[in-house]
Amino acid sequence: MQFAQEINRDVLCITTLPEMFNRSVFKFGDRRCQWFQTDYSRPEETASLSYSDVYMKVKDISAGLMSLGVKPQDRVSIMAHTCPQWLWSDFGILSTGAITVTIYPSFSVNEMKYIVNDSGSRFIFVRDEEGVQKVEQGFKDMPTLEKAIVMNDNVKLPDSDQFIYLSELMEMGKKYAANHPYAYEKSCDQIKPWDMATIVYTSGTTGNPKGAVHTHHNVMNAMVIDALRFVQSGFNIDEKDVILSFLPLSHTYERQCGQMQTIWTGGTIAYAEQPATVMRDIQIFNPTWFLSVPRIFERIYVAMRDAASKTPESKAGFEKALEIGLKVVDYQTDEEGFVDMSFEHNMSDGLPEDLLKQYEWADTNVFSKVRALLGKNYKFSISASAGLPARLCKIFMAMGVRIFEGYGLTETMNAINFSVARAILPGSMGPEHFFHEVKLAEDGEIIVRGGNVFQGYFNNPEATAEAFDDEGFFHTGDIGTIVHNSKLGLDYYKIIDRKKSIMVLDTGKNVPRSKVEGRFSVAHYIEEVCAVADERKFVTAIIVPKFDHIINTLAEKGIHFDESQMVQMEGITVKVGDDFVNHPEVKKLIDMDVAEANKGLESYETIKKYHISNRAFSPELDEVTPTMKVKTRNVLKNFADEIEALYK
Incomplete structure (x- = not known):
């Protein structure tokens, strides 16, 4: 200490x-x-x-x-x-x-x-x-x-x-x-501490970037907050x-x-x-830790899964091990939904003999090998920028991989909420940090004030005035809910969605976009999903397939596609031809993922129809932010004709 x-x-x-x-x-x-x-x-x-x-x-x-x-x-x-x-x-x-x-x-x-x-x-x-x-x-x-x-x-x-x-x-x-x-x-x-240190322009999903002004005090305050949370969580x-x-x-x-x-x-x-x-x-480099975002953690999981599934036998072994691991996570979950992922606690601790033997087999034969892909010195990672889907969080838990979540924005110099290692709630951002106030407004929006909160938007007094209320709370734009941990006496925050991202069907039903899209975080064949529902009768989606994975999967069945129609960037296929998107075997694979995702949704939230895109969402077309978030408004605009066709 x-x-x-x-x-x-x-x-x-x-x-x-x-x-x-x-x-x-x-x-x-x-x-x-x-x-x-x-x-x-x-x-x-x-x-x-x-x-x-x-x-x-x-x-x-x-x-x-x-x-x-x-x-x-x-x-x-x-x-x-x-x-x-x-x-x-x-x-x-x-x-x-x-x-x-x-x-x-x-x-x-x-x-x-x-x-x-x-x-x-x-x-x-x-x-x-x-x-x-x-x-x-x-x-x-x-x-x-x-x-x-x-x-x-x-x-x-x-x-x-x-x-x-x-x-x-x-x-x-x-x-x-x-x-x-x-x-x-x-x-x-x-x-001086109150001198401006940095202006960080938010990439934003709408309009021109806004420059969030932070002083030296703001940044140092955030660093102290993070360091104290690290110590409290036991991973100094x-x-x-x-x-x-x-x-x-x-x-x-x-x-x-x-x-x-x-x-x-x-x-x-x-x-x-x-x-x-x-x-x-x-x-x-064999790092001990790193920061990442959910999109990259999804890719890391896919890389681990694929490395352990090179043959039909090894694939079956991985699936069996994961099934056992998820049973162990369920067993280790307390009555309020929390799991101890502290460094003093192992997933095998306290298991009944039969489940312990199964988990020891899974860990020895599968999980220890996939964990090796994270290097010999790996201790933990932190996920932020967007919510880590609860199922993906549990999968990493099952494999013995510690990923802790944080929540914050450019305007708060990151530090609002952070996981406590001894009580992880999958799908949650953890309790509020030290030295500031966090609460829910009447409409459920998360609001915060404290020493890490920015001074305002540079050259933009109107946007600054809109961002703060009369009590000095910054309005994050995220709708949240609270889950109380009675053992620790802490309130954990869950993000439902961006305030502007709640889709409303023409029936008046509210559909959280992140809930629908988050169901695809561990999909086998789907890379990206942009859900559509506002003022519509039902939910549809624009779907970007995992082009390379599908190409390799179907090649094993003797099905090949026109390579002259394909475009690659950094060794990854980002565009395919019509022969790919129209192939019935491709649709069959996408159907499987959509059906699996729909199982966890209310009937009115399920995807009824979808369009398979022949290209990845593109930064050049302003469809993706630098932090890998989909710019929904731009995707909807660029795929307007395809969306209209889904409702005809």
Whole structure:
């Protein structure tokens, strides 16, 4: 509990992010801070940087920005995929007293221009050729932007002094520091807790992004809250831990809960190449923990299931083991629906002899082998951004995999609710965090106020006024319900759906979109579902199949499809031809998944008809957010004709 004692000191002593970073450098100097692949074509080749190494890079970037005239509370943007340089740039910006503005690298040129102009950013960090091209294309329409700083020296720059390499900026910083001794230290010392630290633009599922303003106090408050919840839940993280980082740092989830929390505790940040390579990169870095989102956890489960089901015999063995495991989860579930997943408790504890023998067989022959896919040092994961479906949560429990859930928004710097390990309620986000108030409004909306809640939307007083009520509570837009845990005396929150996502049939019946779509989280053959019901007689859906899985499954039966009609991205099929979507065997597989999903729904909630899409929902068509949430409104617009055909 040493870290818990240090947290109390940090609450009183550390008030800004540069202060936190500098403290960690002083305390953990020679320990490994960042660990990364040096050549993605040979992913097993890695290198690392110590805390002292990272400090020197941050210091050079900070001084380089000062040499360009960056002043306290100036805005500097970062638009890059998750990489070590993102963190250097972030703390380099923050240590000048400036404000880090985050832009998803998947955003379009127009979205980038909007954020740069709305924030008034003077500089922007980008990583790759795509980022350079976007900035070059939009430069003339961004009057406040002075330069783009490119993280990768191998990217060819336009013939313009408006683009420089990060390495050049760092050399400028070395020269500036030589002529301005202690400039870094003086700059860090002048930063106040209530200074703006970051503007995080929400990707949103409707309208232009809104910039949520967080102060240093907001972020440090959220970090203390998370650390205390970690200690309370019994999975303290420290300098021996390794986190695998792969979610976008443009979002507060990976940036604060993952990287900043790791920096504070002296751990190692290992960088996956990209989300699609997570299972491979886990075997390289053997992390102790990582953050993810339900969509990726679904893929991890599918990878584990497929690895254990290579033959008809092994597939039958996996299904038998999972059936036993789910029986064990039911046995371990108390009368209020809670399961002890603490590190002091094993799923085999207290089982009757017969069930114990079955579970020991399942664990030895199946679960231990699929758990190995998460690496030899794996301890736990955290799921957030959307609700982890209860059935998927139970499946991971059955296999002995600990996944804890958290709930928060960009506007709350993540920390609203978090699981308590000794009492997990599948389908719930856990009880409220420390140091703030959470409650349900009269209409069931979750509202919150506290030190981690944002200051408002940048340049948008109207949206800010709409977000808060007269008592200072921020309205999350999520409809929730409460389940009380009498043993702990805590209220657990369940998310029913976004307030704007409750579908209403023409009969007046309410259908939660997430309830319908969530039933497909462990589907065998369906990748994505977008449910349709508003002002309609019944529920229908646009369905994106698991193209590759179906192609491989039917190939075993001698059924093949026209490869010339297929499109792949990063080795994954994202588009197929009409011969695929119209094939009766494909429809038969989709029918099986739909029928299984409908079993858990009320009759009026069940999917009566569906359209099989020949392509995946696309970020390029603005159908998916960078955090992998479906933009329902855009999907409904893009598939309007197909939807109308379902109701004829």
